[in-house]
Amino acid sequence: MIWSMTPALVVDILGSSLAIVLAGLCYATAGRLLREEPDNALWCFLFWFSAALAIFALSRSVGHILKHVLILSGYPQTWKTLAPYSGAINTLTFILIASVTIFFQQFQAIYTRMSANHAEMQTFSRDLLNLNRDLETMVMERTMAEMALGVADGIRNPICVIGGFSRLLLKRLDPEDPTREWLTTIAAETKRMEEMVAKFESLAEKREYFFAQEDLNKVVQSTLTTLAPEFAHKEIDLQTYLSPEPLLGKINGHLLRVALSHVLRNAIEATPRGGGITLTTRKEGEQARLEIEDTGRGMPPEVVEQIFTPFYTTKIGGTGLGLVFVRQIVEEHRGDIQIESHVGQGTRVYIDLPQRFAPRQESDFRPLK
Amino acid sequence: MRRDAAQWRWWLGATVALTFWPQAATAIQTHGHPEGLYAHQLGHFFFLATMVYLCWQFWRQNLLRRRSFHRIYWACLLFAAWNLLTFLGHMAEERLDAAAIDSTAGHLFRQLHITDLNALIFYLAKLDHIILIPALWFFYLGLRAFRTEQREGIGR
Numbered sequence: 001m002i003w004s005m006t007p008a009l010v011v012d013i014l015g016s017s018l019a020i021v022l023a024g025l026c027y028a029t030a031g032r033l034l035r036e037e038p039d040n041a042l043w044c045f046l047f048w049f050s051a052a053l054a055i056f057a058l059s060r061s062v063g064h065i066l067k068h069v070l071i072l073s074g075y076p077q078t079w080k081t082l083a084p085y086s087g088a089i090n091t092l093t094f095i096l097i098a099s100v101t102i103f104f105q106q107f108q109a110i111y112t113r114m115s116a117n118h119a120e121m122q123t124f125s126r127d128l129l130n131l132n133r134d135l136e137t138m139v140m141e142r143t144m145a146e147m148a149l150g151v152a153d154g155i156r157n158p159i160c161v162i163g164g165f166s167r168l169l170l171k172r173l174d175p176e177d178p179t180r181e182w183l184t185t186i187a188a189e190t191k192r193m194e195e196m197v198a199k200f201e202s203l204a205e206k207r208e209y210f211f212a213q214e215d216l217n218k219v220v221q222s223t224l225t226t227l228a229p230e231f232a233h234k235e236i237d238l239q240t241y242l243s244p245e246p247l248l249g250k251i252n253g254h255l256l257r258v259a260l261s262h263v264l265r266n267a268i269e270a271t272p273r274g275g276g277i278t279l280t281t282r283k284e285g286e287q288a289r290l291e292i293e294d295t296g297r298g299m300p301p302e303v304v305e306q307i308f309t310p311f312y313t314t315k316i317g318g319t320g321l322g323l324v325f326v327r328q329i330v331e332e333h334r335g336d337i338q339i340e341s342h343v344g345q346g347t348r349v350y351i352d353l354p355q356r357f358a359p360r361q362e363s364d365f366r367p368l369k
Numbered sequence: 370m371r372r373d374a375a376q377w378r379w380w381l382g383a384t385v386a387l388t389f390w391p392q393a394a395t396a397i398q399t400h401g402h403p404e405g406l407y408a409h410q411l412g413h414f415f416f417l418a419t420m421v422y423l424c425w426q427f428w429r430q431n432l433l434r435r436r437s438f439h440r441i442y443w444a445c446l447l448f449a450a451w452n453l454l455t456f457l458g459h460m461a462e463e464r465l466d467a468a469a470i471d472s473t474a475g476h477l478f479r480q481l482h483i484t485d486l487n488a489l490i491f492y493l494a495k496l497d498h499i500i501l502i503p504a505l506w507f508f509y510l511g512l513r514a515f516r517t518e519q520r521e522g523i524g525r
Contacts, residue, residue, distance in 0.1 A: 001484070002471075002480050003480065003483055004479075004480055004481075005470070005480060005495070006477060006479075007496070008492065009476075009477065009479075011498050012498060014498070015497075015501060018498070018502050019498065019501060019505060022502065022505035022509055023505060026505065026508055026509045029512040029515075030512055033516060033519060036519060046512065053505070057505065068476070071476045072476055072477060084405060088405065090409065090412070091408050092412075094409075094415060095415060098412075098418070104422075104423055105426055
């Protein structure tokens with residue numbers, strides 16, 4: 001059987017030309033992908049793969065076309081000289097493509113991790129914004145209440161004195177006295193001012209909106225339920241010792257849950273797989289104490305010292321704001337947070353919610369100085 | 370400074386000695402003719418293996434449900450097939466009888482005597498662009514699908 005080699009030659013020349021065009025288009029498209037997102041690891045891989053492919057297509061196709069051109073134009077010897085170089089370059093391009101390809105898994109792993117981190121950062125930023133907004137509103141309410149009480153406290157006594165004496169004078173004054181009208185006006189205006197003081201005082205009651213009567217134990221339990229998958233994922237032995245009596249108080253359950261979740265997540269992160277975390281709540285005199293102890297790697301004293309400094313972080317990609325918010329939330333409850341840590345032994349976090357943890361009295365508010 | 374000058378003189382002496390009184394460099398191995406072909410064939414094999422590996426990675430990471438990866442997957446399969454064909458083509462060319470190709474009518478009108486499977490493989494391997502071009506085309510379509518997904522924010 002005799003077959004003509006002409007179709008093979010035509011396919012070779014046309015195919016080689018088309019390969020250059022297609023490889024060029026691939027390179028240009030991959031370049032555009034990378035230019036729009038230079039940090040995207042997948043685009044980076046595709047760009048390098050396309051570049052290797054373009055070098056391969058160009059060197060191979062030029063070699064093939066040159067071969068036919070040289071032989072057809074009567075220079076077969078020249079092609080014989082050039083052929084080994086063309087073949088060697090082709091071999092190099094195969095190795096180049098293969099070398100880029102074996103890094104795909106690494107590129108993909110980086111890309112997946114980056115995407116996950118990006119999504120996590122977005123969620124975290126949104127949570128942080130919401131938390132910040134809640135805290136700002138709380139601080140504003142507190143400031144308003146304190147200012148109102150400060151003003152009320154400052155003018156209540158003089159107004160009472162003026163009002164009391166003006167009313168006394170009115171009783172004693174002769175009904176025909178021409179100053180009686182003036183005294184009546186003073187007494188009426190004083191009465192109005194007394195009413196204003198009462199209104200200022202009632203502003204403090206608005207804090208009820210943010211603080212409701214809740215049991216700290218229930219806040220702890222609901223937080224633990226939310227975090228249960230994270231404990232299970234790391235096979236952490238969680239020991240909970242909750243106070244048998246309810247730790248009722250006027251608290252902001254949502255914010256306290258956020259603070260508690262953050263502290264617990266830190267503990268989970270620091271504790272090795274299979275380690276233990278102990279959570280205790282108890283009443284200590286006028287205080288409710290929440291204690292979280294982990295068996296993690298612990299922190300050196302210089303880190304503990306700066307733990308509440310804004311933007312101070314030892315985590316890669318951390319914001320350094322988490323514990324700052326935790327402290328602010330605890331302080332908004334007029335509480336206190338303390339951290340003890342020993343390298344290699346673990347960390348213990350104490351959150352004390354003092355007597356104000358009980359339903360707050362109006363007198364709890366300190367006038368602004 | 371004196372130490373530098375001494376070192377420089379030592380190196381100069383060694384260079385002159387090695388230049389004018391050369392000895393056999395027994396550490397260097399001579400590379401014969403077939404090594405080029407073997408290296409090229411190994412290159413094809415390496416290329417083929419990594420394309421199969423890439424396909425496996427796409428499948429393993431469940432990426433094939435995306436149109437972009439699906440097209441790149443097909444491109445990789447075709448590249449692998451192309452490497453297999455050219456690998457066999459090079460082997461067939463080595464074994465091909467010189468008399469099997471008749472060039473009396475010139476390079477443009479050469480004829481091949483297909484007498485066995487080896488000659489047939491050689492002929493088919495000469496038409497390798499029939500696989501290579503679709504492979505490149507699928508790769509290009511895959512990249513274009515990635516561009517569309519990039520604009521639509523898919524895969525983030």
